[in-house]
Amino acid sequence: MNILEIRNLSKSFGGLKAVNNVSFAVKRESIKAVIGPNGAGKTTLFNLISGFLPCDSGSVLFNDRPVHGLKPFQITQRGVSRTFQHVKLFPKMTALENVMIGRHTHSKAEFIAGMLNLPWTWKEEREIRNTSMELMSFLGISSLADYEATSLPYGQQRIVELARALACEPHLLLLDEPAAGLNMRETAEISQLITKIKDRGITVLIVEHDMSLVMNISDEVVVLSYGQKIADEMPLAVQKNEEVIRVYLGEEDA
Amino acid sequence: MDYKRYFQPFFLIIVLISIQLFTYFTDTGYYLTQLTMAAYYSLVIIGLCVLMGYAGQISLGHAGFFAIGGYISALLTTYNLLPYKDHMIISFFSKTGLLVLRENLYGIKILNVHPWLACIGAILFTVLIAYIIGGPVLKLKGHYLAMATLGFGIIVFRIVLGTALFGEADGLSDVPAFTLFPGVEVSGNLTMRIQNYYIAYGLVIIGLIILINLINSRVGRALRSIHGAEDASDAMGVDTAKYKLHTFVLSAAFAAVAGVFLTHYNGGIGPSEASVMKSIRYVAIVAVGGMANLWGALTMGIVLNYLSLRGYFGSFDDAVFGVILIIIMLFTPEGLLRYQLLSQIKKVFSNKEPRTIHNEHS
Numbered sequence: 001m002n003i004l005e006i007r008n009l010s011k012s013f014g015g016l017k018a019v020n021n022v023s024f025a026v027k028r029e030s031i032k033a034v035i036g037p038n039g040a041g042k043t044t045l046f047n048l049i050s051g052f053l054p055c056d057s058g059s060v061l062f063n064d065r066p067v068h069g070l071k072p073f074q075i076t077q078r079g080v081s082r083t084f085q086h087v088k089l090f091p092k093m094t095a096l097e098n099v100m101i102g103r104h105t106h107s108k109a110e111f112i113a114g115m116l117n118l119p120w121t122w123k124e125e126r127e128i129r130n131t132s133m134e135l136m137s138f139l140g141i142s143s144l145a146d147y148e149a150t151s152l153p154y155g156q157q158r159i160v161e162l163a164r165a166l167a168c169e170p171h172l173l174l175l176d177e178p179a180a181g182l183n184m185r186e187t188a189e190i191s192q193l194i195t196k197i198k199d200r201g202i203t204v205l206i207v208e209h210d211m212s213l214v215m216n217i218s219d220e221v222v223v224l225s226y227g228q229k230i231a232d233e234m235p236l237a238v239q240k241n242e243e244v245i246r247v248y249l250g251e252e253d254a
Numbered sequence: 255m256d257y258k259r260y261f262q263p264f265f266l267i268i269v270l271i272s273i274q275l276f277t278y279f280t281d282t283g284y285y286l287t288q289l290t291m292a293a294y295y296s297l298v299i300i301g302l303c304v305l306m307g308y309a310g311q312i313s314l315g316h317a318g319f320f321a322i323g324g325y326i327s328a329l330l331t332t333y334n335l336l337p338y339k340d341h342m343i344i345s346f347f348s349k350t351g352l353l354v355l356r357e358n359l360y361g362i363k364i365l366n367v368h369p370w371l372a373c374i375g376a377i378l379f380t381v382l383i384a385y386i387i388g389g390p391v392l393k394l395k396g397h398y399l400a401m402a403t404l405g406f407g408i409i410v411f412r413i414v415l416g417t418a419l420f421g422e423a424d425g426l427s428d429v430p431a432f433t434l435f436p437g438v439e440v441s442g443n444l445t446m447r448i449q450n451y452y453i454a455y456g457l458v459i460i461g462l463i464i465l466i467n468l469i470n471s472r473v474g475r476a477l478r479s480i481h482g483a484e485d486a487s488d489a490m491g492v493d494t495a496k497y498k499l500h501t502f503v504l505s506a507a508f509a510a511v512a513g514v515f516l517t518h519y520n521g522g523i524g525p526s527e528a529s530v531m532k533s534i535r536y537v538a539i540v541a542v543g544g545m546a547n548l549w550g551a552l553t554m555g556i557v558l559n560y561l562s563l564r565g566y567f568g569s570f571d572d573a574v575f576g577v578i579l580i581i582i583m584l585f586t587p588e589g590l591l592r593y594q595l596l597s598q599i600k601k602v603f604s605n606k607e608p609r610t611i612h613n614e615h616s
Contacts, residue, residue, distance in 0.1 A: 050489065076491035084489075090482035092546075093475075101479045105491035107472055111500055114471030115464045121471060128472070168491060 003028045003172055003203045004049070009058035009068075011044055018044040020227035021058070026172070031194065031204045033214040033235075036224035037247060042207040043085055045224070046176050049205075050082045051075040062172065077105050081165040082174035085207075087157045089149040095160045096145040099132040102167025106131075135163050139193055155186040162193065166202075173197065175206040179213050191217050215239065223247075259466050262549050263459050270455050274448060286451045287442075288563040289556070293454035294516040296555035297461050299539050300548055301508025304465050306537070307546035308474060309501040310481030311392060314533045315403035316509050318410035321528030322380045323510030324517035325414055328426040330372035331518075334364040359428050369432040369518065377510045384506035385499070392498045404530065411528040425524030432518035440518040450519060457515065458552070461508060465548055468504075477501060478546075531572045538579040544588055 004026040011019040019041045026032045034042050047053040049060055051072040060068040067075050081102070090098050107128055109121040136142045141159050144152060149160055158178060165173060178194065179187040191213050198204055198217075208214050214221060214235070221238045223231040225247040231238055238244055277283050302316050335353060338344045344365075347353050352371050358364050367375070391402045414420045421427075431441030439446060440453055468474050479487040480494050488494050517523040526532070539558055543550030558578075561567065567574040 052485065052489075071493075072485070072488040073491050073493050076489060081491075082489050084486065088483045088486035090479045090486065092482060093478055097475060097478075101475060101487065101490050101492070104472070104476055109472040111468070111473055111504065114473040115468045117467040117471070125472070164490065 001028045002026060003063060004205065005061040005064075006045075006049070007059045007061070009045070009048060009060065010056045011041075011048055011053060012056055017227045019048060019055075019224075022224070022227070022229050023058075024222050024229060024232050026203060026205055027219070029198065029201055029203055030219040031198050031206065031217055033218035033221045034205065034207045034224060035209070035211075035214055035221060035238075039226075040224040041227040042224055043176060044227075046082065046174055046207055049075075050080060050174055076168055076170075079169070079171040080174065081168035081170035081172075083158075083161045083165050083176055083178060085176040085180060087154070087161050089157055089161060089164075091148075091150045093149060094146050095141070095149045095152065095163075096129070096132055096136065098149045098160055099136060099163045099167050100128050102135075102164040103128040103131060105168055132163075132167055135166055136160075138196075139163050139166075155182050155189075158182065158186075158190065159193070162190075162197075166197065170202060172203045172205060175204060175208075177207055177209060179208060179210040187213055259470055260463070263462050263466070266462070266552075267459060274451060278448075283447060285564075286447050288560050290447075290451050290454045290519060291516060291563055292556045292559035293451075293458050294512040294519070295536075295559040296552055297458055297512040298509045299536055299543075299551050299555035300458075300461060300465055301505035302536050303540045303543065303545070303548055303551035304469065304477070305501050305505040306540050307544070307548075307551070308469055308481060309477040309498055311498055311502065312396075312400045312537065313403045313502065313505070314400050314530070314537060315387075315405075315407035315410070316505065316536050317528050317530070317532035318407040319380050319384060319506040319509035320513040320532070321410055321414060321523070321525075322383060323376045323513030324523040324527060325420055325426065325513075326376035326379050327369070327372045327514040328429045328517050328523050329419065330367040330375060331369050331429055331432075332358075332364075332366060332426055334358075334366070336363065336365040339365060356430060366430070369430065373432065373514045376514050377507060380510035380513075381503055381507050384503040388499045388502040388506075392495065392502060404533070407528070407530050407533045411525060411530065414528050415525045420525075423525060425522055426517075427522035429517055429521050429523070432515070440515055442519055442521050454515070454519070457511070461511075462548065462552060469548065473497065481546075531575075534579075535572070535575045538575045538582070541582050541587075542578060 002025040006025070007023050009019055009022045010017065022045065034045060036042050044053065048055045048068070051067070051070050051074070055068050059066055062078055062080060067078060090101065107124050109124055113121050133142060133145065136145055139159050139162060141156060141163065144156060144160065149157065152160065162178070175194070178190050182190060187210060194204055194206070195217055206218065218235055221231070221233060221235050222229060223238060223244050230243050230247065231241050233241065273289070274286065277285050298316055298320055302313060305311055305313055335344055339348065344353070348365065352368050353365055354368050355363060355365050387406055391399065391406070394402055415423060431439040431443065433439040434453070438449065438453070440450060476487065476492045476497055479490065479492060480497060484494055513527070539555050540551050542558070543552070543554040562571055
């Protein structure tokens with residue numbers, strides 16, 4: 001059963017083919033990693049899936065329904081949420097408030113209800129707060145709830161961002177380099193959290209540079225090079241794939 | 255729910271009643287006239303505060319919305335429909351009581367639209383314009399949005415200045431009193447001064463409570479997230495375009511309500527209400543109040559408008575607001591009403607590096 005299917009996806013920036021005819025599928029409740037050297041088109045691929053960039057051709061199917069061409073917020077409403085390569089938390093809001101934004105798609109008080117402070121919204125606000133707190137304790141950061149999110153250390157900001165993405169109750173979670181800028185201990189912590197998230201029944205698609213993280217936790221690995229897919233296998237097979245070794249380490253006689 | 259959010263409006267009510275009693279006992283009731291006008295301007299300012307400070311979208315065209323509200327209401331309540339009284343639509347409306355027959359300044363009988371209908375019509379029309387303008391314009395960001403809204407403001411100004419129907423440079427006068435309920439009317443009549451003071455501030459307090467509720471709700475949280483990081487907000491499922499548009503329209507509606515009521519209070523409206531300097535003044539006052547600070551915007555709105563209307567700034571009125579804007583941006587970009595004011599000022603003088611403004615709209 002595939003939760004996400006990418007078919008012949010392409011995107012060019014001027015003459016540069018950032019993503020060139022890439023196809024792969026993500027199995028439900030698995031962890032799939034996308035790796036590749038710098039400039040291989042990994043982040044572009046993510047932006048295409050999450051609707052931040054329009055694709056030139058090809059299709060993205062989520063739960064067998066096409067989602068390419070939808071706006072980012074619509075894709076999130078369908079059940080795909082993401083984090084960013086450079087953490088993007090909301091400044092001047094506490095960590096808890098940041099996570100509470102993640103509950104947006106699962107609550108419904110609009111302008112009129114908010115302006116009149118209608119009684120049913122009080123219950124909804126309580127529900128938003130409680131669920132957000134539960135998620136923060138699930139990820140072990142409930143003690144950070146009342147701190148201004150952007151004032152936290154980088155590693156903790158990453159986890160707050162993860163909590164915020166989880167608050168959307170996604171079926172598919174896109175993690176854009178979750179270990180970037182983290183030390184070894186924090187990376188180990190993040191990899192544990194990602195496994196925990198998978199155990200909740202959430203499918204994870206992850207773009208990452210850190211090989212130890214990718215090889216430890218992922219079920220399958222897609223390798224991109226210059227926008228093209230060069231491998232789509234189990235982690236152990238990828239490690240032995242000659243093409244992959246060549247693009248990562250360079251040719252012997254180069 | 256938490257009741258703490260209503261402490262400030264409650265405190266404001268006590269202060270307002272004290273001021274009225276003070277003027278009553280010191281026989282200085284004439285202060286209330288400018289305080290009433292300042293209240294209506296403050297209504298524009300708190301609406302703009304939510305748009306600028308919370309949703310992070312600037313508008314240099316809010317005097318335009320104020321003027322549209324005021325002018326439409328003034329036009330409908332002063333335009334003589336008597337020559338058309340036999341027309342089917344007009345006779346139908348006059349039978350329903352939506353048109354009123356009155357005598358104008360010169361004792362001539364004229365037939366006008368009822369102020370209530372004119373008020374609702376003016377607000378709905380402004381909302382419609384705000385939707386039409388806001389849709390395309392809010393796709394722009396930062397300076398470009400400022401320029402586009404500025405352009406809108408200038409268009410409105412030139413239209414009211416150049417249209418005979420709107421009285422050109424003279425504006426519209428002889429706007430009748432707006433009877434809200436029997437015995438309660440918005441008018442510049444001196445015997446109604448205390449009543450009008452309370453009508454104006456009643457409206458401000460209702461507006462304030464609505465906005466306080468809004469910023470503390472799910473929508474308010476989403477607006478702050480748009481201000482902070484629009485793409486991240488989008489990724490969390492917030493329809494950012496819709497939220498920005500609705501907030502823009504809401505603040506335009508606040509401006510329209512203020513325009514309608516002030517026009518009835520003054521008995522007329524002139525093109526200066528639509529001028530760009532008015533828009534800049536509103537933006538400056540929101541900045542002085544601290545951007546994301548409704549309470550600060552309201553306090554500063556009342557105080558500065560009152561001082562301006564009393565003539566304390568003399569003929570340098572607009573210049574004073576320009577200077578205020580520069581000083582605020584330089585020394586205290588988070589507004590006047592906060593605690594770290596002194597340390598901020600020290601920092602400006604000790605730090606030679608160029609400073610960035612935290613509240614700026616990226």
